Each structure stands twice: as structure tokens, then as C-alpha cells.
Amino acid sequence: xxxxxxxxxxQVLKTGQSMTLQCAQDMxxxxxxxxxxxxxxxxxxxHYSVGAGITxxxxxxxxxxxxRSTTEDFPLRLLSAAPSQTSVYFCASSSRGTQYFGxxxxxxxx
Amino acid sequence: GxxxxxxxxxxxxxxxxxxxxxxxxxxxxNNLQWFHQNPWGxxxxxxxxxxxxxxxxxxxxxxxxxxxxxLLYISSSQTTDSGVYFCAVNYGQNFVFGxxxxxxxxx
Numbered sequence: 001x002x003x004x005x006x007x008x009x010x011q012v013l014k015t016g017q018s019m020t021l022q023c024a025q026d027m028x029x030x031x032x033x034x035x036x037x038x039x040x041x042x043x044x045x046x047h048y049s050v051g052a053g054i055t056x057x058x059x060x061x062x063x064x065x066x067x068r069s070t071t072e073d074f075p076l077r078l079l080s081a082a083p084s085q086t087s088v089y090f091c092a093s094s095s096r097g098t099q100y101f102g103x104x105x106x107x108x109x110x
Numbered sequence: 111g112x113x114x115x116x117x118x119x120x121x122x123x124x125x126x127x128x129x130x131x132x133x134x135x136x137x138x139x140n141n142l143q144w145f146h147q148n149p150w151g152x153x154x155x156x157x158x159x160x161x162x163x164x165x166x167x168x169x170x171x172x173x174x175x176x177x178x179x180x181l182l183y184i185s186s187s188q189t190t191d192s193g194v195y196f197c198a199v200n201y202g203q204n205f206v207f208g209x210x211x212x213x214x215x216x217x
Contacts, residue, residue, distance in 0.1 A: 033205065035207075041209060041210075042196055042207035042208055042209045042210050043196070043198075043207040044207070045204055045205060045206070048203065048204065048205075050203060056203065058204060059111075059204075059206075088151065090153065092205075094205075097140060097141040097143075097158060097160070097200050098143065098155065098158045099143060099155070099198070099205060100155065101145075101152075101153040103151075103152060104151055104152075
């Protein structure tokens with residue numbers, strides 16, 4: 001099992017550009033989620049999904065879109081990047097309350 | 111929403127010392143996890159512990175759900191224990207993280 005994978009590892013964007021952060025898991029978990037981690041802070045939930053076709057907002061959803069067409073994949077889209085979205089993004093999948101995290105994507109918006 | 115607090119915010123130990131990290135939460139939760147974020151940023155599951163006590167080597171954790179707190183014990187600390195320790199609670203459909211305890215273990 002690869003567990004939870006994320007691509008890319010690093011990305012630099014200009015303000016206003018769009019991009020998609022990819023997340024995939026091979027553990028057949030129904031629950032998947034996206035977090036952002038800012039310097040010196042804990043993780044904050046952006047969006048989550050309890051299964052294919054079902055998504056919902058977390059604590060900080062503004063500026064981000066998600067979709068869940070398959071159990072395996074849960075991409076996060078930034079439609080128009082802003083400097084405030086500079087952060088490290090973690091994807092996670094969960095089974096029976098235990099979360100497993102990907103390695104993270106470090107995003108810099110100039 | 112639920113509030114999750116962790117103490118202390120920072121902790122510096124000499125190698126071989128023991129420590130206790132605390133996580134308080136303001137409402138009933140479905141479960142609780144402890145994570146270690148190593149200096150390279152990787153998040154590692156330590157315990158899934160909605161209640162009771164668990165042990166894994168030098169680490170153990172206790173959650174008293176009725177009193178809304180959890181404790182993480184680290185014994186005989188090693189430099190590789192350095193990093194940030196987070197607790198996270200499952201509240202409804204959401205997972206809410208505490209702000210973390212930054213641990214530095216000195217050789």
C-alpha cells in the first residue's frame with residue numbers, strides 16, 4: 001500500500017493563477033479531508049468528504065473547491081490563488097476515526 | 111464549535127527525561143488521536159484513544175472522556191522525539207486539531 005499520496009510536493013504560483021492539488025489513497029477509506037498548516041499553528045480543516053459524490057466545508061473553505069468522483073481521489077482546487085493561501089497542505093484519509101496523512105504540499109503564492 | 115487546547119506550548123528536555131503533554135477539549139467527542147510531526151513535517155499517528163489507556167514502547171496515552179482531557183506520556187526521551195505533538199478530536203464529521211506542543215530534546 002502506498003497509503004496517502006500527494007502531488008506536487010512544492011509549487012510556486014502567482015496571484016490569480018489556478019491549480020489543483022492532487023490526493024489519492026489506496027486504503028479504500030470513505031472519509032477524506034484537506035487541511036492547511038500555517039507556520040507555528042495546528043492544522044485547520046478546509047473541506048472533507050464522507051464518500052464519493054459527497055463533500056462538505058470545514059473551518060476554512062473560502063477560496064477552495066473540492067470534488068470526489070471516486071473513493072480513491074480527492075483533489076483540491078484553488079481557482080484564483082492569493083498570497084494568504086501560502087501554506088502547507090495536507091490530505092488525509094480516515095477509517096474508523098483513525099486518520100492517515102499524506103506527506104504534504106508546500107505552496108507559495110507570490 | 112469545540113475548543114481544543116494543549117499544554118505546555120513549548121517544552122525543552124534533556125535526553126532521558128520524562129514528560130507529560132496535556133490536551134483539553136470543551137465538548138464530548140467521538141474519538142481522539144495523538145500525532146507527532148517530525149522536523150521534516152511528516153505527521154505520524156501515535157495513538158487512537160477515545161478513552162482509556164494505551165502504551166506503545168516509551169509512549170503511553172490516557173484519555174478521560176468524561177472529564178474531557180487526554181495525556182501523552184513520553185518516558186526516557188530521545189532526540190528523535192523532538193518535533194510537535196498534536197492532539198485531534200473527531201467532533202461530528204470534523205476533525206479539530208489543537209495548537210500543538212513543541213518538544214525539543216537536547217543531547
